Amino acid sequence: MIQTENLTKRFGDILAVDRLTLSVEAGEVFGFLGPNGAGKTTTIRLLTALISPTSGHATVAGCEVGLEDGKIRRQVGILTESPGLYDRLSAERNLAFFARLYEVEDVDGQVERYLRMLGLWDRRHEEAGIFSRGMRQKLAIARALLHEPQVLFLDEPTSSLDPEAARLVREFIVGLKREGRTIFICTHNLDEADRLCDRIAVVNTRLLALDTPSALRRQLYERTVVFHLREAEPRFIRRLQTLSFVRSVREMDNKLVVALDDPEKHNPVIIRSLVEAGADIQFVGELRRTLEDVYLRLVGSEDGKSNQR
Amino acid sequence: MNKTWIIVRKDWAEVFKNRFVLFTVAFLPLILTALPLIILYATRSTSDLEGFSSADMPAGFAALCNEMSGGECVQYFIVSQFMLLFMLIPMAIPVTIASYSIVGEKTTRTLEPVLATPVTTFELLAGKALAAAIPAVVVTWLGFAVFAVGTRVLSLSPNVTARLLDPLWLMAIFIVGPLLAVAAVSVTVMVSSRANDPRVAEQLSMLVIMPLLAAFFGQITGLFFINQTLILWMAVGLVVVDSGLLALATHIFQRETILTRWK
Ligand SMILES: Nc1ncnc2c1ncn2[C@@H]1O[C@H](COP(=O)(O)OP(=O)(O)OP(=O)(O)O)[C@@H](O)[C@H]1O
Ligand SMILES: [Mg+2]
Numbered sequence: 001m002i003q004t005e006n007l008t009k010r011f012g013d014i015l016a017v018d019r020l021t022l023s024v025e026a027g028e029v030f031g032f033l034g035p036n037g038a039g040k041t042t043t044i045r046l047l048t049a050l051i052s053p054t055s056g057h058a059t060v061a062g063c064e065v066g067l068e069d070g071k072i073r074r075q076v077g078i079l080t081e082s083p084g085l086y087d088r089l090s091a092e093r094n095l096a097f098f099a100r101l102y103e104v105e106d107v108d109g110q111v112e113r114y115l116r117m118l119g120l121w122d123r124r125h126e127e128a129g130i131f132s133r134g135m136r137q138k139l140a141i142a143r144a145l146l147h148e149p150q151v152l153f154l155d156e157p158t159s160s161l162d163p164e165a166a167r168l169v170r171e172f173i174v175g176l177k178r179e180g181r182t183i184f185i186c187t188h189n190l191d192e193a194d195r196l197c198d199r200i201a202v203v204n205t206r207l208l209a210l211d212t213p214s215a216l217r218r219q220l221y222e223r224t225v226v227f228h229l230r231e232a233e234p235r236f237i238r239r240l241q242t243l244s245f246v247r248s249v250r251e252m253d254n255k256l257v258v259a260l261d262d263p264e265k266h267n268p269v270i271i272r273s274l275v276e277a278g279a280d281i282q283f284v285g286e287l288r289r290t291l292e293d294v295y296l297r298l299v300g301s302e303d304g305k306s307n308q309r
Numbered sequence: 310m311n312k313t314w315i316i317v318r319k320d321w322a323e324v325f326k327n328r329f330v331l332f333t334v335a336f337l338p339l340i341l342t343a344l345p346l347i348i349l350y351a352t353r354s355t356s357d358l359e360g361f362s363s364a365d366m367p368a369g370f371a372a373l374c375n376e377m378s379g380g381e382c383v384q385y386f387i388v389s390q391f392m393l394l395f396m397l398i399p400m401a402i403p404v405t406i407a408s409y410s411i412v413g414e415k416t417t418r419t420l421e422p423v424l425a426t427p428v429t430t431f432e433l434l435a436g437k438a439l440a441a442a443i444p445a446v447v448v449t450w451l452g453f454a455v456f457a458v459g460t461r462v463l464s465l466s467p468n469v470t471a472r473l474l475d476p477l478w479l480m481a482i483f484i485v486g487p488l489l490a491v492a493a494v495s496v497t498v499m500v501s502s503r504a505n506d507p508r509v510a511e512q513l514s515m516l517v518i519m520p521l522l523a524a525f526f527g528q529i530t531g532l533f534f535i536n537q538t539l540i541l542w543m544a545v546g547l548v549v550v551d552s553g554l555l556a557l558a559t560h561i562f563q564r565e566t567i568l569t570r571w572k
Contacts, residue, residue: 011569048425050425050564050565051569052565070429073427078425080418080421080422080425082418084418084419084421084422085417085419086319087417088326089323093319093322097319098426100315101423101427101428102427103427140422
């Protein structure tokens with residue numbers, strides 16, 4: 001649905017997007033993560049034909065960016081970084097204006113459908129200027145959908161929403177995925193990306209990693225098991241270090257943190273030898289890496305590299 | 310429905326909710342139409358003007374009076390000053406509307422979602438321009454209609470009426486007026502690209518009325534008088550100036566420029 005090849009955007013001296021190559025399948029929810037200034041918004045603007053690339057190519061919904069921009073605009077929906085509503089116009093009027101620009105056939109019908117879907121129908125006559133942030137965000141999401149786009153770009157859809165509203169929006173996105181739409185999400189909420197996205201790209205001007213959330217975890221971290229002991233003694237550690245499959249052992253507050261490749265197979269061996277050594281095991285658990293760990297590691301090592309340069 | 314027209318209607322719905330805009334659009338034409346009529350009314354009793362003769366007028370103007378009596382000439386002289394001021398209407402209204410509608414899109418950050426729709430930049434620019442120019446022209450013509458009717462009722466003699474409503478002024482109102490509106494819109498588009506506050510954009514763009522004010526002062530001090538030839542030249546000059554201004558405005562009104570450089 002979306003393909004980019006060496007997509008590059010420069011603003012004067014600033015390189016905002018550097019040779020980005022990726023592809024997003026139809027029906028996929030694709031997460032786009034990266035620190036502030038990583039070029040996420042710029043990438044969305046490139047893919048929605050709002051700005052033109054300095055070099056490289058991209059196709060969206062089968063249309064070439066830069067050549068078939070009009071066609072692209074008809075087929076994609078965009079939730080911009082800031083909602084961008086006419087404060088003096090009513091919610092309904094805001095949507096109707098955009099529906100007409102998108103050449104929607106049944107303007108009133110579509111406006112009503114999405115106002116209802118996002119719970120704004122009762123307040124349709126109120127000016128958008130008096131809406132709360134969450135309501136404005138919902139109105140902007142409604143606007144992005146009026147023309148039933150197959151590809152949807154969401155730039156930080158849940159930032160500035162309270163947990164309940166954020167959850168509502170997330171559920172809404174899941175619903176959109178079920179309808180078969182392709183969704184490209186920029187977000188700083190890693191937990192959200194982990195739960196929503198089929199695949200994730202981590203970028204910092206250039207692409208750092210791209211895979212499913214669980215594959216990213218596996219790639220970056222060996223598996224880690226934590227043994228909670230009544231009292232950790234140095235000899236337990238020495239004992240574990242003699243085991244060939246143990247990659248490393250650390251002690252933390254009477255917990256032994258053990259890195260190994262295949263816990264299912266080796267945990268019983270470790271438990272047995274710890275018990276033999278006289279350890280009282282209280283709990284055993286796997287240390288599950290969050291996407292945040294993955295992200296910070298990717299972006300952090302990138303910073304280290306750029307500092308050396 | 311045509312997209313330009315969709316934008317025009319949206320702009321009107323939005324901008325006329327603003328009291329400052331409404332005030333300019335309503336108040337200025339009201340004053341500039343009422344004042345000359347009030348003067349016509351005040352000078353209706355000819356006895357006050359009997360003593361005047363064409364000789365008391367600035368020389369250039371007296372020549373325009375030819376067969377009129379002294380009183381008629383004075384009335385014509387005073388009221389025709391207002392005709393130039395009347396041309397402020399087609400300039401001030403578009404400046405105000407366009408400042409609020411263009412800088413307004415910036416402050417609400419609506420340019421990006423609008424540009425993401427299949428609208429072309431030309432349709433957007435045309436929408437903005439027409440939303441500003443149409444009310445200006447309509448109000449100018451309306452004001453002039455009121456003035457024309459008032460003149461028939463209130464002027465000293467058919468002589469004065471004929472002179473006040475002669476082709477000179479009709480041309481001014483119906484041709485120069487719209488041309489001035491186009492100039493005002495183009496200048497405002499350019500100024501608005503740099504301004505972040507509609508009031509600032511409005512005030513800066515209002516500088517576009519300076520040549521008109523200069524003409525006004527030139528005329529009351531007797532430097533020159535607007536005659537048919539002069540108006541014609543003004544129209545021709547404006548066509549040239551307008552084409553240049555429009556080209557410039559279109560040039561800076563490019564999708565990527567609007568989005569990334571209009572801050
Ligand atoms: N119009 C512009 N002119 C000049 N530089 C720009 C422009 N837009 C973006 N940039 C630069 O490009 C880089 C990427 O910006 P972008 O807004 O795409 O980042 P982002 O990943 O969306 O960041 P954030 O998480 O803060 O939203 C930044 O260094 C920014 O300063
Ligand atoms: Mg951004």
